Every structure is written in C-alpha cells, then in structure tokens.
Amino acid sequence: MIGPNSRRTPAHIARPRPAERGARTSAMIASLDAEGRDTIAAPFGHALVDLAKTRDDIVGLTADLSKYTDLHVFAQAYPDRFYQMGMAEALLMSAAAGMAREGFTPFATTYAVFASRRAYDFIVMAIAEENLPVKIVCALPGLTTGYGPSHQATEDLAIMRGMPNMTVLDPCDxxxxxxxxxAIADHPGPVYMRLLRGKVPDVLGEYGYRFELGRAKEIRGGSDVLFISSGFMTMRCLDAAAALEKDGISCAVLHSPTIKPLDEATICAEAAKGGRLVVTAENHSITGGLGEAVAGALARNQVHVPFRQVALPDEFLDAGALPSLHEQYGLSVASITARVKDWLND
Structure with missing residues (x-):
C-alpha cells in the first residue's frame, strides 16, 4: 500500500523519522483545516458502499491508493467488485473504460496529479471521446498537500475543463x-470529481443544501460583495463573509461546485444584481479554472461588473505545512478578508 511516506513521496522532501511521521503527515497532507466544524469520515467511500447495495453495476478501481482516496471502505464491503491496478494510471483508466463498455459504472480513484497529468491521453481516447460513464474521483486537488509540485494538482480543473464530454466537479464538504x-453515478457520461478525503468538514449541512449537477446555489446573501466559489474555498468564503460583516461589509456567497458545465445563467443573473464586487475563489491556479470560466461567462453575456480573483499563482508552489502555504498563497480567511477590503477601497 502506498502512502505519503512511500516512494511516491517527492525526492526533494526529506523523509521524516518515525517519531515525526504523525505530526508531519497531519500538517502536510491533511485535506484542510476545519476548526470549529464537525467532520464526517470518508463520505465518498461510504456513499459508494450505499450505492452498491442496490446497484450491482458499481465497481471501484484504484492505482494503489485505496486508503488515500477512501476507496478502502468500498473494498472492504465489496471485495469482489474492487480492483487494485497498481501504480499504473494509464492501465487504471483503460481498464475502467473497458468495464464501462461492458455495462459497469466504474469509479476510478487516484491522486489528482496522476489522473490529470500522467493519464490524460488515456482519459481522452478511452473515456471522453467514447463518452463512457467512468467516474474519475481524485484526492489531493490543488493545494491540499504540502508535498510540493509533484503532488499539488494546481492545474487539474484547467486540464479537465478542456476535455470534450467531461463533467468537472469541485465539491465543498x-x-x-x-x-x-x-448524482454522478446516474450521469450517463464521464465525470472528473475532486475529492476531500479522510475526516471531511460538514460545512453546508446547516444551510439545508442539496447538490444538483450543473447548478450554482446561493448559500448566503449580501449587498457589497459576491463571492463565487467552489471546493473548500466556499467554506473559506463563508468564514470571510462572517468576518467582513463585523466591519460592515455585506457579502453573498454563491457556491458553484460544477465547473463544467458552468451554470452561466445563475452566475450572470447574480453578478448583474446591484453593482457588487464579484470575487471568484478557488483552490486552483489563476489560469484556466473557475475564475476564468466565470470571467468568460460574464464577458459572453455582457455583464460588466468589477471582478477579482482569489486563486493560486501561475507557478510551481512550495512544499511545507498547509496552514502556512494557504496563508502564503492567499487562500486563508485572513488573506481573503484583507484583499477584499483593499479591492473595495481601490
């Protein structure tokens, strides 16, 4: 079994001594901080087990990363429907395509960097071009690991957005x-979904939120700023909105978990309301992700509003502890609130 201290650990990161491993792994590979929030363990794995109770077409495949994509929960419940493909992402995607052709609904898991970079052509030719119902579910999206560029999938949304037939999701919690x-188990085509694994925060439960494929939904209203966010950045935007409210700045949060197809109608309608500053927030490079998708939608629909992006820079990022990296690269609540105040004062 491959873990964060295996040979998939990048060579430029010193391997921690045994006594250090727990703390270092927690700081460098935890999904995200969730201080003050309840968490739910392995929501993806448990949802897949529940689906499989009534659907014998559901199968799970992984590239030697079942424990680190929560697919081990499914493997324990349905060992005869679990396939361990080894460290071979091209084989993983090709096998998933073959199973889809035989009437199965494969969920293929690995790290986001390995799916988007190593297996890209196999996904295009074997899955996307044939419009097969393979669900590619990938852990460590964006800056959710401190192991440096070899493990930080900061451009995966851009890569997958450019692929015809591919639905692209970035869930919040x-x-x-x-x-x-x-929902994606019922979708007839291929899906790429980012995955928060392990103990994942419950952020949206208190709002009575219901996911709908292809839909953006307002989580809270506000008159001065409109955050449009995806992934765990919706949690950060909600926290930033609460902090900014104390300073008399009213912020709305529009959560857009479906990056492709983007809900242009809702986004443009909300952006056009009342002259608010529109701020997109994403755990992804500033190039090619949610921010540019929203900017394109606003331009195409002639919605002219002040617009800013909270995103990762177009560069290879440092290694280190996640809280420090999130502060360094502007994904922390403190960074977001400070930048919004500056933008409003421009």
Whole structure:
C-alpha cells in the first residue's frame, strides 16, 4: 500500500523519522483545516458502499491508493467488485473504460496529479471521446498537500475543463461529496470529481443544501460583495463573509461546485444584481479554472461588473505545512478578508 511516506513521496522532501511521521503527515497532507466544524469520515467511500447495495453495476478501481482516496471502505464491503491496478494510471483508466463498455459504472480513484497529468491521453481516447460513464474521483486537488509540485494538482480543473464530454466537479464538504457521488453515478457520461478525503468538514449541512449537477446555489446573501466559489474555498468564503460583516461589509456567497458545465445563467443573473464586487475563489491556479470560466461567462453575456480573483499563482508552489502555504498563497480567511477590503477601497 502506498502512502505519503512511500516512494511516491517527492525526492526533494526529506523523509521524516518515525517519531515525526504523525505530526508531519497531519500538517502536510491533511485535506484542510476545519476548526470549529464537525467532520464526517470518508463520505465518498461510504456513499459508494450505499450505492452498491442496490446497484450491482458499481465497481471501484484504484492505482494503489485505496486508503488515500477512501476507496478502502468500498473494498472492504465489496471485495469482489474492487480492483487494485497498481501504480499504473494509464492501465487504471483503460481498464475502467473497458468495464464501462461492458455495462459497469466504474469509479476510478487516484491522486489528482496522476489522473490529470500522467493519464490524460488515456482519459481522452478511452473515456471522453467514447463518452463512457467512468467516474474519475481524485484526492489531493490543488493545494491540499504540502508535498510540493509533484503532488499539488494546481492545474487539474484547467486540464479537465478542456476535455470534450467531461463533467468537472469541485465539491465543498462531506455533505456535498456524499450527494455528488450519488448524482454522478446516474450521469450517463464521464465525470472528473475532486475529492476531500479522510475526516471531511460538514460545512453546508446547516444551510439545508442539496447538490444538483450543473447548478450554482446561493448559500448566503449580501449587498457589497459576491463571492463565487467552489471546493473548500466556499467554506473559506463563508468564514470571510462572517468576518467582513463585523466591519460592515455585506457579502453573498454563491457556491458553484460544477465547473463544467458552468451554470452561466445563475452566475450572470447574480453578478448583474446591484453593482457588487464579484470575487471568484478557488483552490486552483489563476489560469484556466473557475475564475476564468466565470470571467468568460460574464464577458459572453455582457455583464460588466468589477471582478477579482482569489486563486493560486501561475507557478510551481512550495512544499511545507498547509496552514502556512494557504496563508502564503492567499487562500486563508485572513488573506481573503484583507484583499477584499483593499479591492473595495481601490
């Protein structure tokens, strides 16, 4: 079994001594901080097990990363429907395509960097071009690991957005991961879904949120700023909105978990309301992700509003502890609130 201290650990990161491993792994590979929030363990794995109770077409495949994509929960429940493909992402995607052709609904898991970079052509030719119902579910999206560029999938949304037939999702939390897993099982085509694994925060539960494929939904209203966000950045935007409210700045949060197809109608309608500053927020490179998708939608629909992006820079990122990296690269709540204040004062 491959883990964060295996040979998939990048060579430029010193391997921690045994006594250090727990703390270092927690700091460098945890999904994200969730201080003050309840968490749910392995929501993807448990949702897949639940689906499989009534659907014998559901199968799970992984590239030697079942424990680190929560697919081990499914493997334990349905060992005869679990396939361990080894460290071979091209084989993983090709096998998933073959199973889809035979009437199965394969869920293929690995790390986001390995799916988007190593297996790209196999996904295009074997899955996307044939419009097969393979669900590619990938852990460590964006800056959710401190192991450096070899493991940080900061451009995966851009890569997958450019692929015809591919639906692209970036869920916020445990609630949405559970709901989205069930929804994509019914979707007739291929899906790429980012995965928060392990103990995942419950962010949207208190809002009575229901995931709908292809739909963006307002989580909270506000008159000065409109955040349009995806993934765990919706959690950060909600926290930033609460902090900014104390300073008399009213912020709305529009959560857009489906990056492709983008809900242009809702986004443009909300952006056109009342002269608010529109701020997109994503755990992805500033190039090619949610921000540019929203900017394109606004331009095509002639919605002219002040627009800013919270995103990762177009560069290879440092290794280190996640809280420090999120502060360094502007994904922390403190960074978001400070930048919004500056933008409003421009």
């Amino acid at each position: 445990a609630v949405e991961t559970d709901q989205a897993t069930r």
